[in-house]
Amino acid sequence: MTTPDAPTCGLQRGLQRGWQRVKRAFWPDTLFGRLVLILAAGMFAGQLLTSTIWFDTHDNRTLEIPARLFASRLADTVRLLERAPDAAARASVLSALGDDRYQLHWVQGTPPAAPPAPSLTLRATSGLIEGVIRKRLGTPIEVRLLDAHLRDDDGRHRGILSLFDSRMPTGDFHVFLNIPQQGWLEIQSKEGQAGMHSERGELVFDYLLRIYLLRFAAVCAIAFVGVRFALAPLRQLTRAAQALGRNIHRAPLPETGPQEVRSAAHSFNAMQQQLIDSFAQRARFLAAVSHDLRSPLTRLRLRAEMLPDPAWRERLRGDLDEMEAMVRATLDVVQGVEVTEAHQKIDLDSMLEGLAADAREAGQAVSVSGATRAPVRGFARNLKRGLQNLVDNAIRYGGAAHIAVRDDGDSVHVTVSDNGPGIADDALRERVFEPYFRIASLRRDDGGEGEAQAGGTGLGLTIARSVAAAHGGTLTLVNRIEQGRIAGLDAELVLPRDD
Structure with missing residues (x-):
């Protein structure tokens, strides 16, 4: 050899x-x-x-x-x-x-x-x-x-x-x-x-x-x-591919130009339509499953009310409430990923003030500071759903929420902060965004004993991150350190300006 x-x-x-x-x-x-x-x-x-x-x-x-x-x-x-x-x-x-x-x-x-x-x-x-x-x-x-x-x-x-x-x-x-x-x-x-x-x-x-x-x-x-x-049609194809992730229902590409460009545009439009049909079929399937589950859940509630033992009756009610919440959250995930509304200018300051006012009416402590220079473009209903999930998480794990807004001209930074115990570093970046992954067991007090208040279905951050991606932005979680200890969690949503 x-x-x-x-x-x-x-x-x-x-x-x-x-x-x-x-x-x-x-x-x-x-x-x-x-x-x-x-x-x-x-x-x-x-x-x-x-x-x-x-x-x-x-x-x-x-x-x-x-x-x-x-x-x-x-x-x-x-x-x-x-x-x-x-x-x-x-x-x-x-x-x-x-x-x-x-x-x-x-x-x-x-x-x-x-x-x-x-x-x-x-x-x-x-x-x-x-x-x-x-x-x-x-x-x-x-x-x-x-x-x-x-x-x-x-x-x-x-x-x-x-x-x-x-x-x-x-x-x-x-x-x-x-x-x-x-x-x-x-x-x-x-x-x-x-x-x-x-x-x-x-x-x-x-x-x-x-x-x-x-x-x-x-x-x-x-x-x-x-x-x-x-190369103008190719640049248009590139922009369309980038925008497809944010809005799958965007207008199809015009099939004009040289034969190769027309063929590429036709293939792109066919792929977009296939994705739309696939998401629509998935949504119909989940909606059908949700509808079919409501009947047995309703029967179980009626039978639970007939139980003679109050303790067992209360425990069964909790299980049924959790099942219904998971069904609703699953549908919310589908709606959070699939954008079906028009791209429009959004008064983000008014939206945040409205979320804070609704939370204060419910007896929760939510404050807002800072303001944007101009409206941002996006999908209003989806953006509100993502921000609502961040505020709910802050209240659930920290007892209160503070929303800080910073506009540097190129992008808008919305930071939702709480005073909770934070999240373990090994789950801070990716695991926490996985569907049905609950972070209650990861957000502990200073001594590391005991579990923070449980709640949620483990889909809130998944929906919020999907909303950020649909707007071409990012969502990051960072433990806030004060005097050498974790003083809370900051969830920063960055929305780029594309106008």
């Missing part, structure tokens, strides 16, 4: 981690950013491929002036040779015209043929030279252009690179002319720009600025607008 080489595995892991870091640094995390990057990168790659055409064209234009000067000199050379009376005179003409930049030689025999597959520059230059000679002489002359390219200021053949760092690139030509009735003449020449020059780096700066930078900026701007417009 063989094992992989440890250094190799370490190197592979290092490369993988490095690639992940590079990917996180340069690869956007959003679909919007990725589409914009792909469009911009595609444009840039396409521009790189097509830029060779621009450079080749500019190379031809830079070579055009030397080629015209060279063609004019060739035409003058042919004219002088045709007028020479004899071979000695023609030799004198070649000697007088030749120098280091214009070399002429008679060719014995047939000269080399032109390249079978000339480049675009060579074809354009050959046609230009033939055209100038024909125009100057009035008759066509056979021209075989073997080479034509640019040299930089140092005399090096660098092709289009000479456009970037040469102030006056020159043309280098190698041609064979068929002089009528005299033979083939080989000419190698170097022709300059006749006083014209380009500043060093000017061309590349102009190209990068006007073609790359401006086009890149234009494509990015168009991509930002276009991709944002194209």
Whole structure:
């Protein structure tokens, strides 16, 4: 059995981690950013491929002036040779015209043929030279252009690179002319720009600025607008999915846009309808069960009243009251999770004052402090049910309740405090919100002996948390510590403002 080489595995892991870091640094995390990057990168790659055409064209234009000067000199050379009376005179003409930049030689025999597959520059230059000679002489002359390219200021053949760092690139030509009735003449020449020059780096700066930078900026701007417009249905789908948890009866998504978006919207609407039907079926089932249980409960109450022993009669009444309370609470849980009312502006201050006033009329101590800056948007009946459960819990376990309101502009914080024994830390975060989980046994006095007043069905906090989630908010419980001991429990309901 063989094992992989440890250094190799370490190197592979290092490369993988490095690639992940590079990917996180340069690869956007959003679909919007990725589409914009792909469009911009595609444009840039396409521009790189097509830029060779621009450079080749500019190379031809830079070579055009030397080629015209060279063609004019060739035409003058042919004219002088045709007028020479004899071979000695023609030799004198070649000697007088030749120098280091214009070399002429008679060719014995047939000269080399032109390249079978000339480049675009060579074809354009050959046609230009033939055209100038024909125009100057009035008759066509056979021209075989073997080479034509640019040299930089140092005399090096660098092709289009000479456009970037040469102030006056020159043309280098190698041609064979068929002089009528005299033979083939080989000419190698170097022709300059006749006083014209380009500043060093000017061309590349102009190209990068006007073609790359401006086009890149234009494509990015168009991509930002276009991709944002194209992704608008997806953003709408995201908002709808987020709102579905708060209000399952929200209006269906419009099935418009591209085919993929229409299909996604149709699937989303179908899922929403299935959830609505499922919740409605569950509510009907629980309502039917509740209705069916009322008849035997009523018969049990009648039979309990006929018991001769008062103690047994009272105990049976308590059991029946608890059963009815559990049935009602179960239906309340369903109603607390399922939002069927309209989303509207709620005067939270008036709602809290009303809850406190109702509690005081019943002889309970409830106070309110603080106020909101403006109404909040939500579901009034569900929100009132959740707040009522928090107040009832505070009164049940602490004897009194204090409601504190704080509005920071972005969200509203409603804290319901009591003076009870608090809740054990191991159940404070999640267990206490589980359905039918009663916290009476967890809220003890300072000495840890005895049980706080029992009551409730263990569904109040479940309903309150469901109401908070339906409003896009949170519900948290925190033991209030004063002088090193638990002085009560704070239930904080946070309602974000979405208007």
